[in-house]
Amino acid sequence: MRRRTLLGALPLLAMAPEAALAHPPRQPDSAEAKKFIEEVTDFRVKLAKAVLAKDFAALRPLYADSFTHTHGSGKIDNKDARLVAAMAGEPLIEAAPATDLSFRVFTGPTVVVTGKSPILNVKEQKTYDFRWVCVYVTAKDGWQLAVSQATRLI
Template sequence: MHRRALLALVLAFPASVALAHPHHDLTAERAGHIEQQVMAFRVGLQAAARERNVVKLRDMFAPSFTHTHTTGKMDGRDARLVAILAGEPVIELANVEELSIRVLNADAAVIAGRSPIRSISENRVVQVRWLQVMARVDGAWMLAASQATRVPEGA
């Protein structure tokens, strides 16, 4: 309920108030640079997972991070880190078949992808579309939220 109230408050602000302190103009060159930073973050996250570097991984996930599974189950940061360190099939480490990055502003980006991921309960690979929300906090990129959606067979 708190998030809904915050969203309502943000939407209620006039545009002039919201733009009182705008970010630098987001040129195509600047957006491209941010895309490179986001991809470097993803590569760094994968390296930290391979190295089982829990300190680095913890710093890469926002304290309020949430992941919504294909089943609807939600995990926080600590549960996600346990899954990564245990070698479970997760979107952060999956092979990527489709990928797009949308730079929202200098401090926020959304990564969307499609990956084959092993379903532990079914013991087979399924296609998953996923979304990750990235935010720059105090100059460092962090994973703020993610969600996975199973792609229906034949789609």
């Protein structure tokens, strides 16, 4: 029985020998986590400036290709829809002033940020507070926004 199990695994080992011997990713230590938080804080400023400037060329690489944003209404935008919204000047959490920021650093590295922002409802011309979460991941060329969600506070 053991021989059959080992023989069955040989094709998998041949396909990706480094994966079979790789160590699981480790949680960043305190100094690394602090560095990642500083990088993501700088990235958030860069993203907000690009949104406010409606700089499509700067914005496009800042969102992961598989990016999604879930609105408070439940509507889901992909990367292209989010870029269109930014170019149209729609109020986005990416450019809104934020309070109650909380950063959590995970392997990857991945940083999850939660916060609260006032967002203008254009149809009602009324501002509401939203609690939001954004997930930032590392990519080949630096940080990217991978997913975000906003929930209106009542």
